[in-house]
Amino acid sequence: MAKIIYGGQSYECGENSVLDCLTAQGVTVPSSCHSGVCQTCLMQAVDGEVPEKATAGLKPTLAAQNYFMACSCYPEQDIEVVLPEAGTGKLVARVTSVEYLNSDILGIRLKPTRAIEYKAGQFINLFKDETTARSYSLASVPALGEELFLNVRKVPSGLVSGWVFANLKAGDGITISEASGDCFYVPGNPEQNILLIATGSGLAPLYGIVRDALLNGHQGKLSLYHGSYNTEGFYLVGELTELAQTHRNFSYVPCVSEEQAPAGYSSGMVLDVALADNPDLSGWRVFLCGNPDMVNAARQQTFFAGASMREIYADPF
Numbered sequence: 424m425a426k427i428i429y430g431g432q433s434y435e436c437g438e439n440s441v442l443d444c445l446t447a448q449g450v451t452v453p454s455s456c457h458s459g460v461c462q463t464c465l466m467q468a469v470d471g472e473v474p475e476k477a478t479a480g481l482k483p484t485l486a487a488q489n490y491f492m493a494c495s496c497y498p499e500q501d502i503e504v505v506l507p508e509a510g511t512g513k514l515v516a517r518v519t520s521v522e523y524l525n526s527d528i529l530g531i532r533l534k535p536t537r538a539i540e541y542k543a544g545q546f547i548n549l550f551k552d553e554t555t556a557r558s559y560s561l562a563s564v565p566a567l568g569e570e571l572f573l574n575v576r577k578v579p580s581g582l583v584s585g586w587v588f589a590n591l592k593a594g595d596g597i598t599i600s601e602a603s604g605d606c607f608y609v610p611g612n613p614e615q616n617i618l619l620i621a622t623g624s625g626l627a628p629l630y631g632i633v634r635d636a637l638l639n640g641h642q643g644k645l646s647l648y649h650g651s652y653n654t655e656g657f658y659l660v661g662e663l664t665e666l667a668q669t670h671r672n673f674s675y676v677p678c679v680s681e682e683q684a685p686a687g688y689s690s691g692m693v694l695d696v697a698l699a700d701n702p703d704l705s706g707w708r709v710f711l712c713g714n715p716d717m718v719n720a721a722r723q724q725t726f727f728a729g730a731s732m733r734e735i736y737a738d739p740f
């Protein structure tokens with residue numbers, strides 16, 4: 424049975440991940456998603472082999488230095504691991520503004536102290552302290568300015584979102600990670616139609632992706648559907664309406680599911696409305712972000728409507 428060596432101690436790993444094994448022994452390893460997505464649980468192997476799955480999605484430069492994600496690392500042989508040197512893959516950013524986009528969602532603008540490479544729609548991790556971080560999607564577009572733009576929804580009793588709402592203010596310095604994730608626009612097929620569906624702050628990555636696609640001269644349809652129970656749940660309505668007025672291939676459809684829809688809004692669940700408007704998705708690219716139940720149902724139903732699985736990009740949160 425494989426052993427994990429950490430801090431001069433040896434632990435039986437059993438069927439557990441490195442993260443579960445070490446945290447069960449009282450070792451503090453930062454973590455968030457526990458599913459190999461956010462890269463908060465980054466560790467480094469100083470001896471032994473890292474299973475390939477534990478490096479999926481990591482920058483090749485990090486993987487080449489034996490960094491890996493502890494939550495998806497199930498070692499088959501003994502492995503000696505360390506926490507990354509303070510600062511690896513992290514940087515400081517200055518908060519330039521904090522504003523309410525609606526009563527539940529804050530728009531946070533950040534200026535990193537050094538340039539970071541990213542694509543609109545990817546995510547960064549925002550650290551509340553040394554060991555507590557959560558992922559937030561980038562609604563900004565690199566070509567439009569150096570500030571990063573995040574949309575943070577308040578989660579009841581949420582550790583990091585609660586801290587953001589209670590404490591974060593312009594002028595603060597915070598620690599963030601480099602960007603990662605595969606939910607972004609790839610140029611090269613400018614005539615392809617693109618369907619984008621979001622609920623809540625799932626709009627953040629899609630707001631970035633739409634503007635990035637338009638900047639890249641995308642010609643195919645860009646059809647954005649944003650769902651909310653009531654009209655108070657929408658935000659960036661003015662910006663999106665203006666984009667739709669100035670780009671004939673972009674449409675923006677806010678969908679209200681539990682209230683009478685006023686003029687300019689559609690009535691119904693966002694996925695139902697999007698599929699009723701676009702019943703044949705053969706050859707389309709699809710982006711799905713927000714509520715995990717919506718995203719999982721949409722992944723299935725857009726596939727049944729003809730979209731290829733490899734053309735469906737999703738960030739459930």
Ligand SMILES: Cc1cc2nc3c(=O)[nH]c(=O)nc-3n(C[C@H](O)[C@H](O)[C@H](O)COP(=O)(O)OP(=O)(O)OC[C@H]3O[C@@H](n4cnc5c(N)ncnc54)[C@H](O)[C@@H]3O)c2cc1C
Binds near residue numbers: 628
């Ligand atoms: C790739 C990715 C991108 C993301 N992008 C964004 C983004 O752009 N904007 C954004 O607001 N969030 C985003 N998230 C979600 C974010 O990372 C956090 O999970 C969220 O802010 C909750 O963290 P917290 O520390 O406030 O709550 P926690 O302390 O982690 O959770 C508190 C309680 O709320 C429950 N809970 C956790 N998450 C949710 C939820 N989403 N809805 C309802 N209950 C919940 C937990 O089960 C727990 O009981 C993203 C997540 C991922 C993986």
Ligand code: FES
Binds near residue numbers: 455458493495
């Ligand atoms: S906690 Fe391991 S990748 Fe998110």
